[in-house]
Amino acid sequence: MNPAIEVKNLGKTYGSVTAIDDLSLTINPGEIFGLLGPNGAGKSTTLRILITVLKPTSGTATVLGHDVVEEPDTVRSLIGYVPQERAIDRFLTGREHLQLLGDLYHLPKAQATQRIQELLKLVDLEEHADRTAKTYSGGMKRKLDIACGLLPNPKIVFLDEPTLGLDVHSRLRIWDHIRQLRKQGITIVMTTNYLEEADQLCDRLAIIDQGKIKVIGTPKELKAGLGGDSLSLTVKESQLDKLDRLSEGVKTLSFVRNIRTIDNGLDIRVESPEKSLPAVLEVANRIDCQVDGIEYHRPRLDDVFVSFTGHALKGEYPDPVEE
Amino acid sequence: MNFPHYKQEVLALTLRWIRRLSREKFSMLFTLIQPMLFWLIFFGSLFQRTADIEVLQAPNYMSFLAGGVVVMTVLNNGLAGGVDLLFDKENGFLERMMSTPIHRTSIILSRYLFVMTITGMQILVILGIAFLFGVHPVTGLLGIAVILVIGMLFGIGLTAISLAMAFSVKSHGDFFSMLGFLSLPMIFLSSALVPLSAMPGWMQALAFLNPMTWVIDAVRPLIITGWEAAIPQVAIALVILAIFDAICLYGGAKAFEKAIG
Ligand SMILES: Nc1ncnc2c1ncn2[C@@H]1O[C@H](COP(=O)(O)OP(=O)(O)OP(=O)(O)O)[C@@H](O)[C@H]1O
Numbered sequence: 001m002n003p004a005i006e007v008k009n010l011g012k013t014y015g016s017v018t019a020i021d022d023l024s025l026t027i028n029p030g031e032i033f034g035l036l037g038p039n040g041a042g043k044s045t046t047l048r049i050l051i052t053v054l055k056p057t058s059g060t061a062t063v064l065g066h067d068v069v070e071e072p073d074t075v076r077s078l079i080g081y082v083p084q085e086r087a088i089d090r091f092l093t094g095r096e097h098l099q100l101l102g103d104l105y106h107l108p109k110a111q112a113t114q115r116i117q118e119l120l121k122l123v124d125l126e127e128h129a130d131r132t133a134k135t136y137s138g139g140m141k142r143k144l145d146i147a148c149g150l151l152p153n154p155k156i157v158f159l160d161e162p163t164l165g166l167d168v169h170s171r172l173r174i175w176d177h178i179r180q181l182r183k184q185g186i187t188i189v190m191t192t193n194y195l196e197e198a199d200q201l202c203d204r205l206a207i208i209d210q211g212k213i214k215v216i217g218t219p220k221e222l223k224a225g226l227g228g229d230s231l232s233l234t235v236k237e238s239q240l241d242k243l244d245r246l247s248e249g250v251k252t253l254s255f256v257r258n259i260r261t262i263d264n265g266l267d268i269r270v271e272s273p274e275k276s277l278p279a280v281l282e283v284a285n286r287i288d289c290q291v292d293g294i295e296y297h298r299p300r301l302d303d304v305f306v307s308f309t310g311h312a313l314k315g316e317y318p319d320p321v322e323e
Numbered sequence: 324m325n326f327p328h329y330k331q332e333v334l335a336l337t338l339r340w341i342r343r344l345s346r347e348k349f350s351m352l353f354t355l356i357q358p359m360l361f362w363l364i365f366f367g368s369l370f371q372r373t374a375d376i377e378v379l380q381a382p383n384y385m386s387f388l389a390g391g392v393v394v395m396t397v398l399n400n401g402l403a404g405g406v407d408l409l410f411d412k413e414n415g416f417l418e419r420m421m422s423t424p425i426h427r428t429s430i431i432l433s434r435y436l437f438v439m440t441i442t443g444m445q446i447l448v449i450l451g452i453a454f455l456f457g458v459h460p461v462t463g464l465l466g467i468a469v470i471l472v473i474g475m476l477f478g479i480g481l482t483a484i485s486l487a488m489a490f491s492v493k494s495h496g497d498f499f500s501m502l503g504f505l506s507l508p509m510i511f512l513s514s515a516l517v518p519l520s521a522m523p524g525w526m527q528a529l530a531f532l533n534p535m536t537w538v539i540d541a542v543r544p545l546i547i548t549g550w551e552a553a554i555p556q557v558a559i560a561l562v563i564l565a566i567f568d569a570i571c572l573y574g575g576a577k578a579f580e581k582a583i584g
């Protein structure tokens with residue numbers, strides 16, 4: 001199977017700023033591939049190179065076998081793009097945006113009209129299609145953006161932070177659309193800095209930080225790679241001096257894989273939570289260490305992120321912004 | 324290049340510029356009934372008394388000014404021709420257009436079609452208003468046609484400068500300061516408001532180097548003197564405009580290439 005996208009040793013610098021550095025990855029046809037990373041990681045830069053609007057400083061990239069620098073026109077005719085910023089003309093109506101793009105993609109008039117109707121329905125903008133975009137809310141603009149990206153019936157869609165600033169309902173709808181697209185055999189490449197989105201939506205993802213890929217895999221593989229479930233235990237402040245002894249004691253338990261000391265407690269990776277919970281508490285009792293709290297959770301993508309980048313991703317969903 | 328595709332793109336993009344203008348009601352008002360008219364009417368009437376007919380070589384100041392105001396309109400339109408693309412560049416719309424399989428030049432061509440049409444209409448409005456105030460171009464309709472051609476040729480170079488600036492500036496603040504920096508001296512150091520013979524020597528020298536002077540000196544006799552005086556001036560202006568346009572288009576193409584690739 002030929003890859004949908006093949007990126008080899010891609011680099012881009014802006015003067016002295018290195019936006020991406022020696023990036024290599026392969027994206028398979030029909031999958032939802034996510035680029036997950038914090039602000040400034042280089043996600044949009046990577047996408048811009050793939051959609052041919054930015055030239056790489058080094059390395060190569062091909063889209064469906066076509067080099068993005070050598071054959072940009074072919075690449076452009078095969079893809080759809082939804083930029084991160086809302087690229088909307090406030091003076092045009094929603095329908096006029098889609099008509100303009102229909103002409104830029106050279107769709108015949110009848111086909112364009114039909115496609116526009118379908119898309120307006122898909123993103124729930126039929127009612128507002130003939131109002132100028134300056135009267136749209138932020139979420140409505142985002143939906144229009146997405147409709148614009150899907151207009152050419154592309155083989156590959158590039159979505160730069162598709163759900164940024166959407167309310168919960170719209171976000172779930174967009175996720176549904178994206179899954180729908182995959183069912184039709186379309187390859188989706190998206191960026192996000194929301195862990196939950198990457199986890200729920202992406203078939204595979206690359207964690208990218210400071211222009212470099214830290215790890216690539218399915219969300220499941222990445223979580224499994226961390227080695228088991230996690231038990232976080234915190235102790236009272238007065239008990240902090242007993243932490244070392246507690247750690248020593250826990251280490252001897254057979255189902256414990258790994259222990260890390262955190263601020264005021266321990267982060268313990270275990271094989272079986274059922275057995276480990278009472279056993280760990282028993283050790284604490286034995287050395288007379290008062291436990292403040294104990295929390296068990298299955299490995300989350302947050303943990304994967306921290307373990308590969310050394311810092312947390314502050315990508316919680318903000319309150320939806322309406323403009 | 325696929326011609327039907329190219330036509331489809333260019334028409335759609337041009338339609339967008341027209342739609343934008345028609346939705347910006349105020350902007351439309353000011354574009355079509357330009358402040359330039361105020362120059363013509365107020366300045367024309369105000370300085371009528373002080374202007375020396377001998378120095379102007381014209382029946383009155385308003386008829387002298389009409390040619391200058393026509394060319395000032397071309398200047399303003401041309402230099403502002405890149406503004407919409409500047410905003411497109413800043414809000415990502417340009418990037419969206421560039422990610423579609425359009426020919427790289429169709430955006431530029433659509434902008435030219437739009438700016439040139441608006442400029443032509445404005446020239447006609449200004450000449451029409453001047454007509455109402457008694458300025459009747461002596462070379463008639465053919466002369467007006469020549470004025471339109473000269474105006475368009477000047478507009479081509481000016482729009483190229485504006486587009487080059489739009490593609491290369493860092494922020495739109497820079498763009499508008501450069502615009503002011505360019506347009507005022509171009510107007511005052513030209514024969515738009517007073518004839519060169521009325522200027523001090525150093526101003527004359529600078530005005531002499533200003534292509535705008537040559538354009539005005541070709542347009543003015545078409546309005547007030549007649550073909551005999553106009554033909555050599557028009558010939559000189561055409562040569563100068565050919566050189567001016569070639570330089571500006573070359574610079575514009577370089578800036579475009581650098582920004583878009
Ligand atoms: N035109 C530019 N000129 C200079 N530096 C740039 C430019 N565009 C991006 N950068 C830099 O490149 C780096 C990567 O930026 P990029 O936009 O790809 O990040 P991102 O992962 O998309 O971030 P975000 O989540 O904030 O969108 C950043 O350090 C940014 O400052």
Ligand SMILES: [Mg+2]
Nearest residue numbers: 043044045084
């Ligand atoms: Mg980004």
